[in-house]
Amino acid sequence: MAAEYTLSQLPNRSRRTIIALGLEGSANKLGVGIVRHTLQTPLDQHQNADNTRVANTVPIQVLAEAISRQQVEVLANIRHTYITPPGQGFLPKDTAVHHRQHILPLISQALAEAQVTPADIDAICFTKGPGMGGPLVSVAMVARTLALLWNRPLVGVNHCIGHIEMGRQITGATNPVVLYVSGGNTQVIAYAQNRYRIFGEALDIAVGNCLDRFARIINLPNDPSPGYNIEQYAKRGKQLIELPYTVKGMDVSFSGILSYIQTIAKVRFGSPDRATIAGCNFVEELPTDLTPEDLCFSLQETVFAMLVEITERAMAHIGSQEVLVVGGVGCNLRLQEMMGEMARQRQAKVFATDERFCIDNGIMIAHAGALAYQTGFTTPLKDSTVTQRFRTDDVTPLAVPTSNQVRRGSTKKHVTKPYRGGSSNDHIVAKLRKLSATKRDLVVAVSK
Amino acid sequence: MSSPKAAPHTLKLTVPFPDAESAQIAAKALAVDEDLNARLIQTRVEAVDSAVTVNFHAQDLRILRIATSSFFEMLTMVLNTLQTFAPRNATDTTS
Numbered sequence: 001m002a003a004e005y006t007l008s009q010l011p012n013r014s015r016r017t018i019i020a021l022g023l024e025g026s027a028n029k030l031g032v033g034i035v036r037h038t039l040q041t042p043l044d045q046h047q048n049a050d051n052t053r054v055a056n057t058v059p060i061q062v063l064a065e066a067i068s069r070q071q072v073e074v075l076a077n078i079r080h081t082y083i084t085p086p087g088q089g090f091l092p093k094d095t096a097v098h099h100r101q102h103i104l105p106l107i108s109q110a111l112a113e114a115q116v117t118p119a120d121i122d123a124i125c126f127t128k129g130p131g132m133g134g135p136l137v138s139v140a141m142v143a144r145t146l147a148l149l150w151n152r153p154l155v156g157v158n159h160c161i162g163h164i165e166m167g168r169q170i171t172g173a174t175n176p177v178v179l180y181v182s183g184g185n186t187q188v189i190a191y192a193q194n195r196y197r198i199f200g201e202a203l204d205i206a207v208g209n210c211l212d213r214f215a216r217i218i219n220l221p222n223d224p225s226p227g228y229n230i231e232q233y234a235k236r237g238k239q240l241i242e243l244p245y246t247v248k249g250m251d252v253s254f255s256g257i258l259s260y261i262q263t264i265a266k267v268r269f270g271s272p273d274r275a276t277i278a279g280c281n282f283v284e285e286l287p288t289d290l291t292p293e294d295l296c297f298s299l300q301e302t303v304f305a306m307l308v309e310i311t312e313r314a315m316a317h318i319g320s321q322e323v324l325v326v327g328g329v330g331c332n333l334r335l336q337e338m339m340g341e342m343a344r345q346r347q348a349k350v351f352a353t354d355e356r357f358c359i360d361n362g363i364m365i366a367h368a369g370a371l372a373y374q375t376g377f378t379t380p381l382k383d384s385t386v387t388q389r390f391r392t393d394d395v396t397p398l399a400v401p402t403s404n405q406v407r408r409g410s411t412k413k414h415v416t417k418p419y420r421g422g423s424s425n426d427h428i429v430a431k432l433r434k435l436s437a438t439k440r441d442l443v444v445a446v447s448k
Numbered sequence: 449m450s451s452p453k454a455a456p457h458t459l460k461l462t463v464p465f466p467d468a469e470s471a472q473i474a475a476k477a478l479a480v481d482e483d484l485n486a487r488l489i490q491t492r493v494e495a496v497d498s499a500v501t502v503n504f505h506a507q508d509l510r511i512l513r514i515a516t517s518s519f520f521e522m523l524t525m526v527l528n529t530l531q532t533f534a535p536r537n538a539t540d541t542t543s
Contacts, residue, residue: 100521100528104533107532108532137522141529144477145526148473149473385480
């Protein structure tokens with residue numbers, strides 16, 4: 001396979017600029033974004049090495065180089081969040097209703113803010129997955145209808161790749177270890193051999209899910225988000241209690257921590273049911289003046305220390321000096337601070353974004369979709385389905401392709417295994433596990 | 449998998465559209481998703497002139513009700529999208 005592209009394979013080859021609309025609705029945030037990508041060196045002005053004629057093919061490196069140096073402008077990035085009453089989570093069906101109610105006014109508003117008309121839009125990008133089925137399909141239905149109505153191509157985007165690409169774009173991180181932490185996902189990711197590989201991940205519930213559900217137990221409001229309110233409570237926490245610390249190789253587990261701390265909260269501050277009372281003897285041994293603030297503080301310190309540990313190990317594995325934190329939990333300043341402390345000890349740098357780009361948004365879908373579109377990728381209508389499970393390493397990106405494969409967003413299953421604690425590196429994992437005990441003390445000490 | 453003919457419960461809907469073009473768009477957008485439980489229900493969405501026809505073939509009434517109500521939710525979404533962004537409206541709202 002030749003490592004070059006025929007110009008006719010690429011969209012709008014005569015144009016320097018593309019504008020993409022991005023629609024995101026995989027969880028309780030509904031986001032609409034409009035992005036403009038402007039190539040600084042138009043591809044149709046690329047010349048052959050001998051300078052004799054304008055080439056009609058583009059070597060892949062030239063395409064990658066042009067895309068990586070292009071100008072990216074956020075024309076609009078608006079969000080509407082489905083906020084449930086305190087003590088309640090968001091159910092897929094109700095979330096889908098919310099998205100269907102708000103998506104059209106949101107798109108109109110985004111077009112107005114960006115000062116573009118539908119005729120200016122080159123591609124319509126939507127979240128293909130992962131996420132909740134009902135909300136995803138509601139948004140995809142709008143994407144399909146607009147694509148047919150405006151006669152524009154669809155680009156199905158992997159939600160996780162959207163977070164990573166937007167984070168890289170905003171922060172300028174080149175080859176970071178990515179910690180993607182949100183209500184639905186917890187992954188440590190690094191780019192290796194043409195793909196974002198998952199080095200470690202949550203084995204059960206996501207870290208954000210753990211925090212959100214604890215917030216429900218102690219009745220914290222979901223406005224603006226449960227995680228934000230836990231963060232505020234944690235700032236007033238004074239006592240650190242020991243919680244189960246569950247790092248398993250490169251992976252983490254949060255469900256045990258959640259049920260442990262839920263038991264404490266129910267016994268001390270709520271009305272425990274019989275099952276809770278049956279297994280609550282350990283609560284008696286805890287300080288009597290324990291407050292909900294102390295629990296929030298202890299929970300954050302423990303789960304963030306776990307995340308910092310596996311992130312650091314991934315950095316050691318691949319020798320990276322950059323950490324990029326993305327996802328809704330990524331805007332937690334305490335997590336950024338702990339990550340910063342770890343990075344300082346390694347002479348590494350932490351990159352993080354604020355809530356506009358960390359929390360689910362439309363612009364990241366527009367941006368990642370536009371990148372894919374620029375390499376010739378589109379999603380045919382018949383393939384514009386959504387999928388609740390869509391692994392980060394199922395996508396072959398990227399903005400900086402290193403071989404002849406630059407197509408993105410493919411949902412094809414690949415047999416390549418991500419680097420995880422398999423048999424080959426068990427001894428490394430074991431060694432690092434020993435180290436991790438001291439690391440944890442360190443991180444906790446820093447917090448005091 | 450049983451053939452649609454063998455399904456004991458069927459429902460046929462005909463949804464009128466203002467023109468054949470919008471009926472085509474709606475039918476194409478709605479036909480993409482496959483039935484989640486193809487063993488129990490099969491849905492066929494087609495554009496016929498300026499209408500969208502939908503045929504449900506279901507093994508039991510419960511699944512037919514679920515499929516019908518979720519189809520109406522999606523149909524409403526598509527209709528609202530068409531109404532909001534049909535070319536003449538789009539120029540009005542963004543100029």
